[in-house]
Amino acid sequence: MLESPTHSDDDLLRLISAGNEPAFLAFYRRHQGTVYRFALHMSGQTDIAEEVTQDVFMVVMRSAKQYDAGRASITAYLCGVARNFVLRCLERERPYLTVLDDPENEHAEQLSMERNALDELTRHERIESLRKAVLALPPAYREVVVLCDLHELDYADAAGALDCAIGTIRSRLHRARALLLEKMRADERCPV
């Protein structure tokens, strides 16, 4: 098996393009967690996260040569591919998701969460509340929060994954955090 950390991603991708199964497994095991978590945080659904993870590594299997290390880190590349699949899935399931389309009118919206009384809130519930708040963000804001705050990618990598300017990442992240804070404050003022 090729699980040694001495094998770089470039080495593994070269072997994968030649059909090397151990190299593919080593690469998959090294990066599947990142892709799966990204898809899960973006969609909030384990079945979509599974489907997207599988699709992303099918792309790696078919076209490992297409990765250009000069353009983006491998994490950014994989998250970029995953993002396209996630957005496709979300578009497909749009009628069933509660995503706020207009961030300016979000006070008119209430997250459909079941919560106990304020004095019964536990840490787990607060995190669950935050998870739902992240999922309720519009995708353009959600993806920067997921990449930069949950996956701790730097702005350059996030820009590589989303194929946009670093300034765009910075401004969207600022706005996304403001939206999350507003939502969390609103929830604490009037828990449902």
Next chain:
Amino acid sequence: MMTNEPELLQGLRALAAESPQEAPPRVEERLVAEMRRRSRARRRNFWLAGASGAVAAGLAVMVWMHPAAPTGFPEDAAFSELADGFYPLPDADALSPLETAMVVRVELPMSSLRLMGVPVNGASAAQLIQADVLLGQDGLARGVRFVQ
């Protein structure tokens, strides 16, 4: 409570830590199965390409060894045994009778048509044409059918 940015970032870190870290094993199983299926297909294509090359090379040698053009299409019993428009190759009747067959598509020089008695001028002799080659159970070519 989560009412300012440091608290929000702390909450997001906790959310990241509490999320599932791995895809379920069934995703890996499905991908490995697909990888193996692709490997099998790749090996099969490689073998077919090799077989086609070998057949083409064998035919080229046969063409080279029989430069004199026959006078016409053969009309003997061996010819009638070859179905679907295949013309028997020279000396094919010396091989064991056809029991099972495989057809391989190859590219041949136009000059190989001379074997069948078709006149080919010198200018077009080097051009390539597609042909189906009929292989017997022993892997030896019995006949050829020109596609173009």
